[in-house]
Amino acid sequence: xxxxxxxxxxxxxxxxxxxxxxxxxxxxxxxxxxxxxxxxxxxxxxxxxxxxxxxxxxxxxxxxxxxxxxxxxxxxxxxxxxxxxxxxxxxxxxxxxxxxxxxxxxxxxxxxxxxxxxxxxxxxxxxxxxxxxxxxxxxxxxxxxxxxxxxxxxxxxxxxxxxxxxxxxxxxxxxxxxxxxxxxxxxxxxxxxxxxxxxxxxxxxxxxxxxxxxxxxxxxxxxxxxxxxxxxxxxxxxxxxxxxxxxxxxxxxxxxxxxxxxxxxxxxxxxxxxxxxxxxxxxxxxxxxxxxxxxxxxxxxxxxxxxxxxxxxxxxxxxxxxxxxxxxxxxxxxxxxxxxxxxxxxxxxxxxxxxxxxxxxxxxxxxxxxxxxxxxxxxxxxxxxxxxxxxxxxxxxxxxxxxxxxxxxxxxxxxxxxxxxxxxxxxxxxxxxxxxxxxxxxxxxxxxxxxxx
Amino acid sequence: xxxxxxxxxxxxxxxxxxxxxxxxxxxxxxxxxxxxxxxxxxxxxxxxxxxxxxxxxxxxxxxxxxxxxxxxxxxxxxxxxxxxxxxxxxxxxxxxxxxxxxxxxxxxxxxxxxxxxxxxxxxxxxxxxxxxxxxxxxxxxxxxxxxxxxxxxxxxxxxxxxxxxxxxxxxxxxxxxxxxxxxxxxxxxxxxxxxxxxxxxxxxxxxxxxxxxxxxxxxxxxxxxxxxxxxxxxxxxxxxxxxxxxxxxxxxxxxxxxxxxxxxxxxxxxxxxxxxxxxxxxxxxxxxxxxxxxxxxxxxxxxxxxxxxxxxxxxxxxxxxxxxx
Numbered sequence: 217x218x219x220x221x222x223x224x225x226x227x228x229x230x231x232x233x234x235x236x237x238x239x240x241x242x243x244x245x246x247x248x249x250x251x252x253x254x255x256x257x258x259x260x261x262x263x264x265x266x267x268x269x270x271x272x273x274x275x276x277x278x279x280x281x282x283x284x285x286x287x288x289x290x291x292x293x294x295x296x297x298x299x300x301x302x303x304x305x306x307x308x309x310x311x312x313x314x315x316x317x318x319x320x321x322x323x324x325x326x327x328x329x330x331x332x333x334x335x336x337x338x339x340x341x342x343x344x345x346x347x348x349x350x351x352x353x354x355x356x357x358x359x360x361x362x363x364x365x366x367x368x369x370x371x372x373x374x375x376x377x378x379x380x381x382x383x384x385x386x387x388x389x390x391x392x393x394x395x396x397x398x399x400x401x402x403x404x405x406x407x408x409x410x411x412x413x414x415x416x417x418x419x420x421x422x423x424x425x426x427x428x429x430x431x432x433x434x435x436x437x438x439x440x441x442x443x444x445x446x447x448x449x450x451x452x453x454x455x456x457x458x459x460x461x462x463x464x465x466x467x468x469x470x471x472x473x474x475x476x477x478x479x480x481x482x483x484x485x486x487x488x489x490x491x492x493x494x495x496x497x498x499x500x501x502x503x504x505x506x507x508x509x510x511x512x513x514x515x516x517x518x519x520x521x522x523x524x525x526x527x528x529x530x531x532x533x534x535x536x537x538x539x540x541x542x543x544x545x546x547x548x549x550x551x552x553x554x555x556x557x558x559x560x561x562x563x564x565x566x567x568x569x570x571x572x573x574x575x576x577x578x579x580x581x582x583x584x585x586x587x588x589x590x591x592x593x594x595x596x597x598x599x600x601x602x603x604x605x606x607x608x609x610x611x612x613x614x615x616x617x618x619x620x621x622x623x624x625x626x627x628x629x630x631x632x633x634x635x636x637x638x639x640x641x642x643x644x645x646x647x648x649x650x651x652x653x654x655x656x657x658x659x660x661x662x663x664x665x666x667x668x669x
Numbered sequence: 670x671x672x673x674x675x676x677x678x679x680x681x682x683x684x685x686x687x688x689x690x691x692x693x694x695x696x697x698x699x700x701x702x703x704x705x706x707x708x709x710x711x712x713x714x715x716x717x718x719x720x721x722x723x724x725x726x727x728x729x730x731x732x733x734x735x736x737x738x739x740x741x742x743x744x745x746x747x748x749x750x751x752x753x754x755x756x757x758x759x760x761x762x763x764x765x766x767x768x769x770x771x772x773x774x775x776x777x778x779x780x781x782x783x784x785x786x787x788x789x790x791x792x793x794x795x796x797x798x799x800x801x802x803x804x805x806x807x808x809x810x811x812x813x814x815x816x817x818x819x820x821x822x823x824x825x826x827x828x829x830x831x832x833x834x835x836x837x838x839x840x841x842x843x844x845x846x847x848x849x850x851x852x853x854x855x856x857x858x859x860x861x862x863x864x865x866x867x868x869x870x871x872x873x874x875x876x877x878x879x880x881x882x883x884x885x886x887x888x889x890x891x892x893x894x895x896x897x898x899x900x901x902x903x904x905x906x907x908x909x910x911x912x913x914x915x916x917x918x919x920x921x922x923x924x925x926x927x928x929x930x931x932x933x934x935x936x937x938x939x940x941x942x943x944x945x946x947x948x949x950x951x952x953x954x955x956x957x958x959x960x961x962x963x964x965x966x967x968x969x970x971x972x973x974x975x976x977x978x979x980x981x982x983x984x985x986x987x988x989x990x991x992x993x994x
Contacts (some may be wrong), residue, residue, distance in 0.1 A: 327960060329904040331791055354779060354790020355904050359960055413761050464976065472708050472760060476919070477975045479710075479912050484968025487961040602772055605765050613761065644776050647769040654766055655754045 261285035261292050262504070265364065265496060271319040276362045278325065280332055284318040286343050286369035294318025295343045295369070299335040304328060313338070330356045334367050346370045360495045380515065385632050387514045391589060393627020394527035397620045399582025400604040401534060402453070402575025404619035407608070408551035409564075409571050411471050412461065416482040417579060417604065418597030419489070420456075424449040424580020425587035425596060426493055429500065438502035438588075445584055446577045453576020456481075457569055465568075482598070489594040497591035523585045530581065531620055534574070538616055547571060551614060602643065603630065606650035612660025621662060675945030677819040683938035686825060689832035690894050691936065695917040695929035696839045697886030702915070703923035704847055705879040706859030708760055711751075711767030712914055714774050715884040717906040718743035719891030721778065723800070724793040724901040725786065733800040737892055744888035748881040756876045768908060779903035792902025802896045803827055828897040835893065836930060839886050844926045855879055856924070909964060916971045922984030931982055940966065 263283040269276060271283075280302055285292050300320045301311040309330065312322040324330060333352040336345065345351055346368045356365055403417045428445035432438050460481070464474055506517040538544035549557040550567045558564045583597060590596075607626045611618025626646050633645040653660065682688060694716055701707040722740025726732065731739075751770060755763045778787045787793070797803055806827040814820035821829070846852050854875050857865040866872050895901045913936070921932025943966055974981065 329902065354781075355902070357904065413764065469976075472706065473975055473979060475708065475761075475764065476915060477972050479915070480968045480971030480973075480975065482968070483909060483912060484965045484972065487965040487968065490961040491965070602769055605769065609762070609765055638780060638782055641776070641780060644773050644780075647773045650769050651766060651773075654758070654762060658754075658758050658762065 261287060262499070263364070265362075268319060268321070268364070271315070271317055272321050276321060277323060278327075278358075279321045279323050279362045280330060280356060280358065280365055281319070281321040281362060282365045282367070284314055284320070284334075284343075284367060284369060288342065293343075295340045297338060297340070298343075299338045301333045301335065303331045303333065324358065327358050327361070330358065332356050332365050343369055359490065364496060380513065382632075382635065384508075384514045384516070385635055386628055387516060388520070389628035389631030390624065391520055391524050391527075391627070392631050393624035394524055394531070395582055395585045395589065396600065396603055396607050396627050397623035398527050398530055398585065399579055399600060400607045400619045400623050401531075401616055402571075402578045403604055404608045404611075404614060404616050405547065405551075405571045406575050408614040408616065409547065409554070409568050410461065410465065412474050412478065413605075415475065415478040415601070416456070416485060417575070418601035419482055419485040420449060420452060420576050420579035421583035421586070421597035421600060422486070422489055422594065423452055423583065423597075425583035425592045426489060426594070427580070428584045429493075429498055429587065429592045432500050432502075433498075438500050441500075442581070442584055446580050449580025449583075450573045450577040453572040453574075453579070454569060456576075457572035461572075462565065462568075486595055486598055493594040495594065497593045499591055500588055503588055503591075519588060523589055526581075526585065530578070534578070535617065535620070543567075543570065603627075603646050606646045609650055610653050610660060612662045615660065615662050618660050618662035622660065672949070674816075674818045675942060675949060677816060678945055679938045679942035681814075681819050681821070682941045683934045684829075685821065686828045686832055686897050688933040688937040689829055689836055690890050690897070691914065691917050692836045692930045692933035693832060693839060693893060694887050694890035695914050695921070695933055696836065696843060697883040697890065698914050699883075699918050699921075699923060699925075699929045700843055700847075700855075700879055700886070701883035703918055703925070703928065704852065704859065705855045705876055706760070707756070707876060707880055707883075708764040709767045709880070709883070710764045710908070710911055711769070711771030712887055713906045713908065713911045714747060714767070714771035715744045715887030716891030716894065716910070717771070717774060717778070718747055718884075719888030719893075720895035720901045720906070721787060721793075721891075722888070723892045723895040724788075724796060727796045727799040728788075728793050730799065733802060733896075736800060737889070740888040740892045741885050744884040745881055748884035749877070752877045752880045756873050756880065768911070771906070771908065771911065775903050775906050787903075788901075790903060792900055794900035796895055796901065797899040800896065828893075832893045832897070835889060839889070840926060840930060847926070851875075851878075859924070909967075912971065913967060916967055916974070918981075919971065919974050919979065920981050922981035923979075925981070925983040925985075928981060928983050935982065939970075 261283075263285070265276070268281050268283070272281075284295050284298055286295070287293070294314070294317050296314055296316045296318070298314045298318075298320070299311060300314070300322055302309045302322045302324060309324055310322050312320045314320045322332075331352060331354060334345070336351050339345075350368065353365055353367075356363060399421050402420070403414060406412060406414055406417070424445045427448045428438070428441040431441040431444055436444075460477070461474070464477065469477075502519065506519050508515040508517050536544075538548060546557070546562045546567050547570070549560065549562060550564055554564050557567075579597075582600075586596060586600065593599075603626060604623070607623035608619045609622070610626060611620065611622030626649065629649060630642055630646045634642055637645065694712065697715070698709065698712050701709045701712075719737075719740035722738075722743055723733070723736035726736035726739055747770075751763075751767060755766045777783060779790050781789050783789055784791075803824055806823060808823040808826050808830075810823050812820045812822050813826065847855065854865060854870050857868075857870070858872055858875055862872055865875075894905075917932040917936045918929055919932070920936055921928030921930065940963055944963060947962065
C-alpha cells in the first residue's frame with residue numbers, strides 16, 4: 217500500500233476506513249437475493265406455547281408444533297387444512313394438518329433432529345410462503361420433548377427493493393454491530409489483562425438476558441429490569457473471577473488449560489440454562505408492538521433507536537474511562553505488562569477483578585439488548601460467541617478499541633450479507649472474514665505487530 | 670430398570686462402537702493436543718471430512734476405498750489450509766480459527782445450495798447398502814451377550830471389531846512415533862517452543878506434521894461413524910463433540926499412549942451410568958432434560974479434571990502439559 221510511510225496510527229485508521237469503504241461498496245453491488253422479514257408482521261403473528269396448549273385442548277406431549285399465520289390487510293389470517301409432514305433421515309415420521317386457527321401439532325417419537333415440510337399445494341388461496349425455498353425446514357432440533365417451528369407466510373418481497381431497504385438493512389447491521397461491541401468489549405478486556413480467551417463469556421451474555429427476562433416476566437417493567445440485570449452480570453463476572461479464575465492464576469495454570477476450563481464452564485452453564493429456561497425463544501414485554509417508522513432514509517422501530525442510543529452512550533463511556541481516567545490507565549498498563557504494572561504500584565489482582573466486573577456488566581447489557589432486538593434463548597450467547605471472537609480478532613486481540621471497531625464492521629457485514637448471498641451463509645461471512653484477516657493481517661486492524669514465530 | 674441393568678447398559682456403550690469411535694478420534698486429538706500442545710478446537714471438522722468423504726462416495730457409487738481416500742485427502746487439505754497460516758501465530762489464534770472453521774464448514778454443508786453434493790440439512794443416507802461395509806462380516810446373525818442389557822447383534826460386533834482394530838493400529842503407530850526422535854521434538858515444542866527453536870528445529874514443520882496426522886486419524890473416526898450409522902447429516906458435527914473429545918483425552922491422560930482409549934471407555938461408562946442412575950432416581954428425566962443433563966455433567970467433569978487432575982488417569986503429573994509454566 218502506498219500509505220506505508222505515514223505515521224503509525226493514521227495508517228491503521230486509514231487502512232480500517234478503506235476496508236470499511238470497500239465493504240460498504242460491496243453491499244450495494246450485489247443483487248438482492250432473499251426476503252427480508254417484516255418484524256411488525258411477525259409480532260402480530262406471535263404464538264406461544266400456552267396458546268398452543270389451549271388450541272390443542274391439552275398438553276402437547278412429544279411434538280413439533282406451530283401456527284400458520286399471514287397478515288392480510290393488517291389483520292392476522294390463518295390457513296386451514298395445510299399438510300405438515302415430519303421426516304427423520306429421509307423416513308416419514310408423522311404428519312398433521314392445520315385446524316381452523318392455523319394450529320398444527322405433529323406427534324414425534326422423541327428428542328432428535330427432524331425435517332419439517334409444508335406442502336405448499338395444500339395452502340388455501342391467498343396464502344403463500346415469503347420464501348418458497350423455506351417450505352422445508354432442514355434441521356429442527358427437539359431437545360426437550362416439544363419444539364415450535366415457524367413458516368413465514370406473506371407476500372414474496374424479493375426483487376422489489378429500493379435504496380431505503382438497503383439502508384435499513386445496513387442500519388440493522390449497525391444495531392447488531394453496536395450490540396456485539398458492547399458484548400465483546402469485556403471479552404477483549406479480560407483477554408488483555410489475563411491472556412485468557414474466555415469461552416464462558418457467551419454465558420455471561422445469556423445470563424444477563426435471562427435475568428432481565430425473569431424479572432420482566434415477574435411483572436417488573438422492562439426498562440427497570442436492565443439495571444438489575446446488569447448488576448447481576450457484574451456480580452457474576454466478579455464471582456467467576458474470585459471463585460475460579462483467581463485461584464487458577466495463583467496456581468500458575470497454563471493459559472491453554474484455563475481455556476479448556478472455560479469451555480467446560482461454558483458447556484455446563486449453557487445446559488443448565490437450557491434445563492431452567494427451556495428450549496423455546498421468549499420475548500421481553502417491551503419487544504412487542506413495535507412498528508417500523510419511516511425516517512426518510514431508513515425505517516427503524518423505536519426500540520432500534522433506543523438500543524443504538526444506549527450502545528453509543530455506553531461505548532463512549534467505556535472509551536472515555538479507558539483513555540482518561542486513572543482506572544483506565546491502570547487497566548491499560550496491566551494489559552501491556554502485568555509485572556511492570558505491579559512494580560509501579562498497581563494492584564494487579566484488584567484491576568483484574570474490576571475488569572471482570574465491567575466485563576460481566578457489559579456482557580449482560582449486550583445480552584439484554586440482543587434479546588430485545590431478536591429473542592431470548594438459552595443459547596443466544598453461544599450463537600453470538602463466534603461473532604464476538606471474530607470481532608475481537610478482527611480489531612486485534614486484547615485491544616478494546618479494536619473490539620469496538622471490529623464488532624461494528626462485522627455486524628454490518630453479517631446483516632447486509634443477506635442481501636446478496638443466501639441467508640444461510642450469514643454467519644459464514646463473519647467467520648470467513650475472521651480467517652481472511654488472520655491470513656492477511658494477523659494482529660488485527662488496530663493491533664500492534666508484536667507476534668513472533 | 671435394575672441397578673445391574675444400568676451398569677450393564679453403561680458397560681455396553683463403554684465397550685461398544687460409541688467408545689471405539691471416540692477413542693479413534695481422541696487418538697488423533699491426543700497427538701495434536703496432548704503431545705504437541707496444539708489447541709485444535711475444531712477437531713470435529715476433520716471427523717466431518719471423513720464422514721462426508723464416505724457419504725459422497727456412497728452417493729456417487731464410488732465404493733468404500735474411494736470414500737476413505739476422499740475423507741483422508743480432504744482432512745490433509747484442511748489441515749494444511751488451517752495450519753500453514755495459523756501455526757506460525759500465537760497458540761490462541763489456532764483455537765479461535767479452528768473452532769470458527771469447523772462451524773463454517775458445518776453451515777456450508779447444511780446450507781441449501783450445497784444440497785447436490787452434501788444433501789444439505791437432510792444429509793445422505795443408505796451408506797451401508799451402497800458401500801457394502803457389512804458384507805465381509807463373518808459373525809453369524811444373532812445376539813451375543815449376557816442377559817437383556819448387555820447384548821450386541823452381529824452388525825454391532827462387526828462395527829466394533831473394525832473400529833477397535835483401527836484404534837489399536839493407530840495407537841501402536843503413535844506409540845512408535847512418539848518414542849522416536851520425532852516424538853521427542855513434538856514434546857519439546859509442547860513444553861517450550863522457543864527452546865525447541867533455539868535447538869535448530871523447524872518448529873512450524875513439526876507442528877504441521879502433527880496437525881495433519883492427527884487430522885487424518887480424526888477423519889478415519891468420522892468415516893467409521895458414517896459407516897456404522899449408515900447416514901450422515903450436518904446436525905451431529907457441532908462444537909460440543911470436539912469438547913467431548915477433549916474430555917476423553919484429558920480424562921485418559923493427555924500425552925499418553927493409551928490415554929485416549931482409557932478415556933473413551935471411562936467417559937462413556939460414566940455418562941451412561943449417570944444417565945441410567947438418574948432415570949432410576951428421578952423417573953421422568955430422560956424425556957425432558959437428559960441431553961442437557963449429560964452435557965452439564967460433561968462440562969463440570971471437564972472443569973474438575975482440568976483443575977484437580979490435569980494429568981488424567983494415566984498421565985504423569987511432572988510431564989502434564991497442564992503443569993505450571
